[in-house]
Each structure stands twice: as C-alpha cells, then as structure tokens.
Amino acid sequence: MKGKFPNGLSEAMDAAGMGPTALERLTGIAKQDIYKRAHQMARLTPEMANILAPHLNTTAAQLLGLRAAEVFTVPLGGKIGAGGAIDTSTEQDEPGVEYEVEMMIRVEDAAVAYQVIGESMMPIFEPDTVIICRAHTQEISKHYGKRVALGTVEHGRQLKIIHPGSKPNVFDLESLNRSVPTMRDVKVEWVARIAAIIPADEWKILERRAQVQEFLKKPSQRRRSKAASD
Template sequence: MDTGQMIADTIERLVAERGTNPRAVALAAGMSPTGVRDIITRKTKNPTFANLQKIAEVLGVEVTEIIGGTSAERPPIAIAGKVGAGAQVPVFDAYEKGDGPQVECPPGIPPHGVVAVEVEGDSMEPVYSAGDLLFYTRNGHDSVPSDVIGHRCVCEDADGMGWVKQVKAGDEPGLFHLISLNPGANTMWNVKLNWAARVRLHWPADLARKK
C-alpha cells in the first residue's frame, strides 16, 4: 500500500470513529467542503502537510497518527544547508556530505532525489520565514528549465550563492530577475543562474521534525 492510500484510510477510520463526516471535518479545518473527501477517495493524491496538520487538529490526534509509520519506513532527507531570502548565503557547501542535519521525509514526497534547504533572511515574507524548510528536486546539474519561470524557486547564481526567489525571465537570454515577495526587500535584476528548481514543498520551521 502506498503512502497516500495509508493516509486516506487512516483519515477515513478516524472520521468514522468520531461519528462525524468528511464535509464537517473539512469545514472545521478551514478547507473546501470536499477537501477531506477528496483525500479519502484519492482525488487528491498528495495532500499537503499543512492540510494534514489541520485535519489532525480537528480530529484530536497528532499528525503523526495520520501519516502513520510511513516516516519511519522511509529514509530521512538531508538538509543541504541554508538558502538566502535576502541574505547572501553560499548554501550548498554548508555541510560536508552526510554530516548535516536531516529531516523526516514529508508525506507525498519521494525520499530519493529530493533536497531540503533552510531559509535565511526575510525577503520572501510572509510566504517563507527564516528557519523554514524548502524541498526541491533538480532536473539537471546546470539548467534553468522553462517551467520554473514565474515560480518560487531554489536557485544558485554564477557566484555560487543560493537563493529562494520568484524567477522571471531577464532582459536578455540567459539572464533572470529574482523577485522578492516582501515589498521592503530588494529584487535582483538580470542575474545569471547556474540552475534553478521549483519549490516542491514548504515546511514551516515549527512543523519540521529534524533528526
């Protein structure tokens, strides 16, 4: 049984045990009326950790009960280092390989080929805060795929500095604008990037379980 099905079955069981229904749980969790039902029926195959946390609170359990033993069965993800959100950080050499901290693999994320980095700085407030973890997968060692344009990305510039920014096309081919979401932070114009990868998952600092 895959992780998504185990989560769906656990939520369905907990809802039934409490004598309620998926719609009532979804509304109490601040989700759409069909949000919980969509998870149970697998229409939503990869529910976010934030939604699972809200569902757990409504059902009166720890979120670990919903994700079950899956995290223990899956290898943890290494935290590669820090990524700048306003601060200049040479992120990717922060730790010797294998020596850095690790975080348990979130539900819905494959444990292989995924990297985590920790946010430093406040240029992406209020979306990403210092200490939050971002998970991403690089499609190539030296590439900026077209599908990252317009999205929030982890990226490395030509000077080896790591950033989390919204990436937009620059004024010339091969150059990119790195947009800050915080109105008080500076946007970086026409930057050359070694690579960029879209953020797949954001885990707030107080939810991440570091090892």
C-alpha cells in the same frame, strides 16, 4: 494503544525513565498537558510530538502511533536565502556526515530540502521553514514567472520568481516581498520546483554518521536554549 486519543507517549516516557515534571523542565510544556496526552485524555499534536521526541530518544512518528513507513526523509541540501545574498560558511559541513530532514508527510518526487534563512518573505517563508524541492534542472526558461529555488554563481542559493534578463544567459530574480529589490542580470546555475513548504515546527534534522541518527536543534531552538541558560 488504547484510549480516546491513542498515542505512544506513555510507553516512550517509561522507556526513557522520564516523567511529566522532567519533561516540563526540558521542553517548557506544562506537565499537566503532558500528563493528559500520556493518559490519552487529549490529542497529541505533531507539534508537541516533535518537541517531546528528542528528549525521549524516539521519533515524533512513534509518539503519534504512525507506522515507520509514514516517516518521510529528504536529503538536506543546506540553507537558502529569502532575500539577498546569503553566507553559507556557517552551514553544517563535516566529512563523513550527511544530513536529512524528517517530516510527517510524504512528498512525491522530492529530491532535496533547503532550510530558509532570513525574514524578507514572511509570513509565507518564516525562518527555519523548509522547502522540499524536485530535482535540479538547467531548463530555466520553463520556469519563467514561477517561484523556485535556484543556485546562482555570485549570490548563493535563493528563493525567487525568475524572469529573463537583459541579455542571454542571465536572469532577473524577483522577491515575493516587494520591498526587496529585484536582482538584475544574475547568472543562474540551476533551478528546482518547490514541491512543498514545511513549517518550522513540523520537521527536524537528522545527522547520519555510521548509521547513527542524532537530533540537531534548529537555529531558533538554539537561540531559545541559550537564552534559557543565561
């Protein structure tokens, strides 16, 4: 790749038979901006690469000219609430299918990723933010006063600050948003330290079925696509 702002966009567009006008229609990115990046006249940002990549049958890392080893994936454990109890019945859960999060940074000791739903912890945890967690542990007392991901018996997965409860084996779960009441005397099954917070535009979901990867849109993107088609 040659040019002031080298990237792999031009090659990917040629391989996909896709021009700036078609990409503008599919992504909403102005064709002039796509043209400038394809001709290496302006820097291709990770955000733009993430939007363009699915339509070019490639990855953001390849568009940005990063080595494959620099693409980092973590198993997706499902959704996690940023407020009260969450309903996980709508989670993607199909036999034989596993989901992973692909992102542009490497997180040491990453074990699992969770997709944040709800708006009660904005602006730190906006909807579709992903948190990368270290391994689950039942050594809960070591995490008192810390912001953690945790699994509860009755309220699903939560993002909370954990404190001792009024009696043994139950815990108080404090929200970062003071307007959300603290959950009192909750039974907790596991906790996990948060290793990284990935903004909504900096990751994508990969579906793995028989070694095949397919891009899946996030809820906010599905809403935008539906609105555009109505």
